Amino acid sequence: MDFDLFVIGGGSAGVRCGRISAGHGARVAVAESRFWGGTCVNVGCVPKKLMVQAAEYGALAEDARGFGWDIAVRGHDWAALADRRNAEVARLAGLYRKLLEGAGATVFEAHARLVGPHTVEVDGKRVTAQHIVIATGGAPVRPTFPGAEHCLVSDDLFTLKRRPDRAVLLGGGYIACEFAGILHGLGVKVHQLYRGPLFLRGFDTDIREGLAEEMRAAGIDLRFDCDAVRVETVRRGLIVHTTDGRMLEADAVFAAVGRKPNIAGLGLEAAGVAVTAGGAIAVDEAMRTSVPHIHALGDVTDRLNLTPVATAQGHALADTLFGGKPRTVSLENVPTGIFTIPPIGTVGLSEEAAAKRGPVDVYLARFRPLRHTISGRDRKTLMKLVVDRETQRVLGAHMLGEDAPEIIQGIAIALVMGATKQDFDRTIGVHPSAAEEFVTMRQKRPDPLAEAAE
Ligand code: NDP
Secondary structure (H helix, E strand, O other): OOEEEEEEOOOHHHHHHHHHHHHOOOOEEEEOOOOOOHHHHHHOHHHHHHHHHHHHHHHHHHHHHHOOOOOOOOOOOHHHHHHHHHHHHHHHHHHHHHHHHHOOOEEEOOOEEEEEOOEEEEOOEEEEEEEEEEOOOEEEOOOOOOOHHHOEOHHHHHOOOOOOOEEEEEOOOHHHHHHHHHHHHOOOEEEEEEOOOOOOOOOOHHHHHHHHHHHHHHOOEEEEOOOEEEEEEEOOEEEEEEOOOOEEEEOEEEEOOOEEEOOOOOOHHHHOOOEOOOOOEOOOOOOEOOOOOEEEOHHHHOOOOOHHHHHHHHHHHHHHHHOOOOOOOOOOOOOEEEOOOOOEEEEEOOHHHHHHHOOEEEEEEEEOOHHHHHHOOOOOEEEEEEEEOOOOEEEEEEEEOOOHHHHHHHHHHHHHOOOEHHHHHOOOOOOOOOHHHHHOOOOEOOOHHHHHHO
């Protein structure tokens, strides 16, 4: 065999797997046809977070006035932000490639395709490998209604040359909600349409309702039970026709209606790799596909599509195959942040999911953060613990408010360790902080079912 490991896809999962495997002494090759670092570095987490931060500065400058600062916000330079953001993305993408080469891996900047169980065709050559990893990620789904070709998808935010004055966002997932905050914060008039009764399906309801309230209070036009049926071009931009019979004018329409695994052109049939009904590569606990020496990692498996999950899987697989330390990655208690404005941090079960397993105690705090007692901004922070009534184990921790993703990371360690409510209670708070609320929640929320029974 030419290599011990051939990785198809140089994103978070593939690069980590390739780099760690090479460090374990394996002969590794990694092929990437588009951009090193994949979605996260190039058209996802990293540029998105920079855009969120850019969006927050406008409001922070306004808030500063309450603290005595004489600041006038005269506008935002979209092109200047784009240049600096692109430079940082290019630096990081270059770093990803360098890390691989530094670890001794062979890199191919070309499309790779399976032509047999151990053979890959890349750059006009056929190479063989003992193990093959598919880590090709996912791509935005494009809607199919008439005029959908006029819609942008999330990738396009990062190549837009000018700020649109009016934007319509379609969808109610991570991306639509984050984009709403970014665009609104940068001065765009935003409408967000979601087909169901409340966006962020699957997250805790109190948090979802809290975010909807905050977004509306900020001036975002949120429409639930509403979707686009058609988009047409007119002289002054686009018109979105909605299911409730309205017409919304826009300069940009972003469809954020989900992502799908990148499996086209990989030659999966040639190697006998099975695909799920949803078009993802089917894997077991150990990330093995239907062909045991071919593995798949990250978004192409469409399980929990988060960068840190993908990198953890890549690392675990490298340790398993070449490090003599077989291990798998648990998908339980994976914390996540939604970088809306304000953001969400969450780990474990929502109240609804926990209640399906058995009785729960719920602790909920809603307060105005200290900063906003002076800034004058009408913003509330919401924190919530969902506790197993019998064992007192904390099953879920949820937060909507400034710094939520930063705070939830530490709380996630406690949940992974199996902390109980009493463990939270005996932890001393950091004062004054919002985070201390997580260890000072004493009052259970009245249980409507128990009250009804009394
Ligand atoms: P999601 O799958 O999270 O959300 C898709 C949204 O589009 C849902 O609200 C869904 O509604 C709606 N939708 C789906 N199909 C249609 C349709 N045909 N017509 C109208 N609406 C539709 O996808 P995203 O694109 O927002 O993000 C993809 C994934 O990327 C996320 O799930 C997450 O794993 C990852 N991600 C993580 C981020 C982070 O960690 N901060 C940031 C961005 C992305 P319904 O709920 O009713 O099905």
